[in-house]
Amino acid sequence: xxxxxxxxxxxxxxxxxxxxxxxxxxxxxxxxxxxxxxxxxxxxxxxxxxxxxxxxxxxxxxxxxxxxxxxxxxxxxxxxxxxxxxxxxxxxxxxxxxxxxxxxxxxx
Numbered sequence: 001x002x003x004x005x006x007x008x009x010x011x012x013x014x015x016x017x018x019x020x021x022x023x024x025x026x027x028x029x030x031x032x033x034x035x036x037x038x039x040x041x042x043x044x045x046x047x048x049x050x051x052x053x054x055x056x057x058x059x060x061x062x063x064x065x066x067x068x069x070x071x072x073x074x075x076x077x078x079x080x081x082x083x084x085x086x087x088x089x090x091x092x093x094x095x096x097x098x099x100x101x102x103x104x105x106x107x108x
Contacts, residue, residue, distance in 0.1 A: 001024060001025070001026055001027065002027050002028075002029060002036075003026055003027070003028055003029070004028070004029055004036055005028045005029060005030070005031050009026065009028070042073075045073070046066065046069055049069060050065050050066060050068070050069035051065065051066075
């Protein structure tokens with residue numbers, strides 16, 4: 001499971017449950033994982049705009065409502081992500097951060 005880095009996911013009760021269910025592995029996103037916030041926001045919109053107070057008499061009806069929302073969202077609201085940096089600039093930033101961390105470790 002992919003989770004945000006909230007301390008609620010690391011309680012004794014959660015750890016005990018995980019020990020009883022070894023099939024599940026938790027993977028935590030970085031604290032600054034804004035992409036996860038965007039995904040949560042999208043599902044919130046889906047719930048508020050397409051599902052809340054809806055009456056679905058079958059799974060087929062529910063799927064149709066979800067697909068209708070996705071189609072409308074893609075036509076009217078979705079915007080493609082555009083990288084603002086080159087791959088070289090990103091790799092350089094990562095390299096500089098790594099050097100900084102290593103330097104700080106040596107100094108401490």
